[in-house]
Amino acid sequence: MELWVTEYQTPNLGFSCRVKATLRNEKTPFQHLAVVETEQFGRMLLLDGMVMTTDVDEYVYHEMITQVALNSHPHPEKVLIIGGGDGGALREVVNHPKVKKGTLVEIDERVIQAARDFFPALACSFDHPKAEVIVDDGVKFVKEHKNTFDVILVDSTEPVGPAVELFSQNFYRDVYEALCDDGMLVVQSESPFYNRDVIKMAFTGIKNVFPVCKLYLASIPTYPSGLWSFTVGSKKYDPEEVSFVYENPQLKYYSPEVHKAVFKLPPFVKKIVEGDE
Amino acid sequence: MELWVTEYQTPNLGFSCRVKATLRNEKTPFQHLAVVETEQFGRMLLLDGMVMTTDVDEYVYHEMITQVALNSHPHPEKVLIIGGGDGGALREVVNHPKVKKGTLVEIDERVIQAARDFFPALACSFDHPKAEVIVDDGVKFVKEHKNTFDVILVDSTEPVGPAVELFSQNFYRDVYEALCDDGMLVVQSESPFYNRDVIKMAFTGIKNVFPVCKLYLASIPTYPSGLWSFTVGSKKYDPEEVSFVYENPQLKYYSPEVHKAVFKLPPFVKKIVEGDE
Structure with a gap:
């Protein structure tokens, strides 16, 4: 199985990273929060599906x-x-x-x-x-x-x-x-x-x-x-x-x-x- | 049917655009050439799967x-x-x-x-x-x-x-x-x-x-x-x-x-x- 996470940066544009592991995936009182381990950027924090930060950049x-x-x-x-x-x-x-x-x-x-x-x-x-x-x-x-x-x-x-x-x-x-x-x-x-x-x-x-x-x-x-x-x-x-x-x-x-x-x-x-x- | 074109910018990273129409798709003597009409960037020229240029940028x-x-x-x-x-x-x-x-x-x-x-x-x-x-x-x-x-x-x-x-x-x-x-x-x-x-x-x-x-x-x-x-x-x-x-x-x-x-x-x-x- 190949795992990828995709942020739809606009309705017509996808940014996808190959994922090694999902580390957290939860609904907080304010938003959806996910942490994934990606091949390209190391760990990545996403809020409501938008990339917030990654180890690499x-x-x-x-x-x-x-x-x-x-x-x-x-x-x-x-x-x-x-x-x-x-x-x-x-x-x-x-x-x-x-x-x-x-x-x-x-x-x-x-x-x-x-x-x-x-x-x-x-x-x-x-x-x-x-x-x-x-x-x-x-x-x-x-x-x-x-x-x-x-x-x-x-x-x-x-x-x-x-x-x-x-x-x-x-x-x-x-x-x-x-x-x-x-x-x-x-x-x-x-x-x-x-x-x-x-x-x-x-x-x-x-x-x-x-x-x-x-x-x-x-x-x-x-x-x-x-x-x-x-x-x-x-x-x-x-x-x-x-x-x-x-x-x-x-x-x-x-x-x-x-x-x-x-x-x-x-x-x-x-x-x-x-x-x- | 939804059409998307994806450039694998690295083996672990995909860049995908929603496509309205494929305008050209051929193997030339030197490379693969495609022209697609995208929603985000207008017309896009790809050589060997890599984005070369688009109307918008x-x-x-x-x-x-x-x-x-x-x-x-x-x-x-x-x-x-x-x-x-x-x-x-x-x-x-x-x-x-x-x-x-x-x-x-x-x-x-x-x-x-x-x-x-x-x-x-x-x-x-x-x-x-x-x-x-x-x-x-x-x-x-x-x-x-x-x-x-x-x-x-x-x-x-x-x-x-x-x-x-x-x-x-x-x-x-x-x-x-x-x-x-x-x-x-x-x-x-x-x-x-x-x-x-x-x-x-x-x-x-x-x-x-x-x-x-x-x-x-x-x-x-x-x-x-x-x-x-x-x-x-x-x-x-x-x-x-x-x-x-x-x-x-x-x-x-x-x-x-x-x-x-x-x-x-x-x-x-x-x-x-x-x-x-």
Whole structure:
């Protein structure tokens, strides 16, 4: 018998990986969660059938959702992650020398448990002395905090299911309030090839609230189209400027040079954020 | 009945598109050729089961294999394309204001015919006054020309089947001889995520022959991993420097700003070309 797992990245497009073993397959209170061992990418976490992370390429997403803000904010001491229950973004945050505390707020405790059980390279962050792990609704958590965080990272699924609120104008306003006077927000905002509407929604929503709003890109082979976008909202600092040269030879995708390059958008992406298409 | 076409991008990874119609399906003297109409990407050309080009994303590959050399060589008047029988790279070449003649040498006449029949937006280049289309073996053609071309572009399939010679040291030496004293070569060199050995082979082979050798990247959703590499060999000019600002609002991926950014390699890609892994 041959086992394959297929993500229908769009109704007309399938991405299939040969599977060695199914490690977990459950319905949580919030979503369907699966962990499979694949030949191509090692262990793979899927939520509602969408690939969230894999052993082989997790570094791109986790470095790129964190390091750009961590290295353009001059003092990212208090950092909040909404979602990101696998622990990968938290790992990058707590290992950054300028961070004093990294708080993770994940709505689904079963995601955290799956990471603890099957992704030790990500879940190691949960027990780091700088880490705080909270199981709660990120939307509610953000509302309850004012003027608290230097950086907020929204490491969510697609704007369906539990994540739909995380792409709303009201949420971006609450994030603005939860940030300090010079705070910075980064959200994952999907593929410029397949999800132009999501990018427009996130970009417009953030631009309406934050004085500085910019998009940057990274290449993630297990995400639809292989090209992913992140949107930054900033109260003060320009995220294109590296404030601090973080010489970390462990990083495999991020470097100060890459930091600057990822904001140089191809014209078709520029048009999406400039509202020309 | 549901029709899907699947490219096994690796033995453990399938990329599947829903198909509306099969337009051509034949064994040519050189390879298997298929043209299908897909829901996601419009028309798609496959050679030996590998996606070569599609209506929807062809612009990325065709702009990026051509414009970097065309805009860093100060006088790209005579340009040779080896392979590229779909006509897309030739379109970019003949439309560039500095080019006087674009010569396409494709080994498989049936690829040219498929483009004429099904990809009018690419095949329009064949009848351009600056275009010359030759059905011949590119390896032989290059051997027969000395000191002739300003730019040579190798728009080949993977290093299997008819393209295997196009990744050899001897071929790169013949290309060097076919170029003028300040000539520039660009080859497609596969995915940094899945084809590290191909990149190493192309990069080392070109570096052994050309004084300047650099790699750059572009995001192509229908190619394996979505991230593709191109290797430049140059006798004189630095391909990172834009010599000429080509203000063409038709281009959707390339811009002078993108030109500079695509050479800023993530550390894991730098390691491949520096031979550290």
